[in-house]
Amino acid sequence: KTFTPEHEGKHQVHYGPYYASQTYDNSPDGRRIQIGWIKVGSPGPYNQHFSFPHCLTLHQGEDGIRMFVTPVKEIEALRAKTHKAEAQKLAAGKPVDLPVGSDLLDIRLAVEVGTAETIELNVPGRTVKYDVKASKLNEAEMKPVDGKITLQVLVDRALIEIVGNGGRVYISGAGPGKKMDAGNISVTATGGDAKLMQFEANELMSIWNTTASKTKAAPKEPAA
Numbered sequence: 001k002t003f004t005p006e007h008e009g010k011h012q013v014h015y016g017p018y019y020a021s022q023t024y025d026n027s028p029d030g031r032r033i034q035i036g037w038i039k040v041g042s043p044g045p046y047n048q049h050f051s052f053p054h055c056l057t058l059h060q061g062e063d064g065i066r067m068f069v070t071p072v073k074e075i076e077a078l079r080a081k082t083h084k085a086e087a088q089k090l091a092a093g094k095p096v097d098l099p100v101g102s103d104l105l106d107i108r109l110a111v112e113v114g115t116a117e118t119i120e121l122n123v124p125g126r127t128v129k130y131d132v133k134a135s136k137l138n139e140a141e142m143k144p145v146d147g148k149i150t151l152q153v154l155v156d157r158a159l160i161e162i163v164g165n166g167g168r169v170y171i172s173g174a175g176p177g178k179k180m181d182a183g184n185i186s187v188t189a190t191g192g193d194a195k196l197m198q199f200e201a202n203e204l205m206s207i208w209n210t211t212a213s214k215t216k217a218a219p220k221e222p223a224a
Helices: 073-078 207-214
Strands: 018-023 032-038 054-061 064-071 079-085 088-090 096-099 105-112 118-123 126-131 148-155 159-164 169-174 184-190 194-204
Touching: 064 148, 064 159, 073 079, 073 105, 073 194, 079 096, 088 184, 096 194, 105 118, 105 184, 118 148, 126 148, 126 159, 184 194
Parallel strands: none
Antiparallel strands: 018 032, 032 054, 054 064, 079 194, 088 194, 096 184, 105 148, 105 194, 118 126, 118 184, 148 159, 159 169
């Protein structure tokens, strides 16, 4: 009858225009899957969007138990082509470019922050920024783990979803709302040097085309 928390205050994991989330009950594999409503504008006869489905898990850390949020693994089924950069020094002011052929992407990034003041990831139509001194990923508080930050960034035309440090932070935001020219994405260190450990971009297919191709009606059997 009475909920008694084991900690003081509140802990935040979702950031951005994200609200009205709901979870599925009784999922076949026991996962707790959540979808939220993202209040961003978009072209066309509608506005606002559902988030990408994501999985909720609990993790014990130095600060106690925390909820983590990660996109569902099924998103990997939409991958069409993968591009990778080699691990290398990330010299101040010298971006590492990664050619891509789509503006729909699932990006994985891992960086040892070193002496850098900021780490910036540039994707079609927007920038993701980590402020090392302030320990902030865009507007969300996030400390490096063993001197390293990791990101998963889902890039869609109407929205962007940014996952920091394996799910410790989940940021939803608006996209450009239109198709962008695919060329390069890049990561840059400013104010000092860092080390690029992973930089991978997976081009994504449309979920609508993929779903349609898997749900075509089976041919009818001939009448007896």
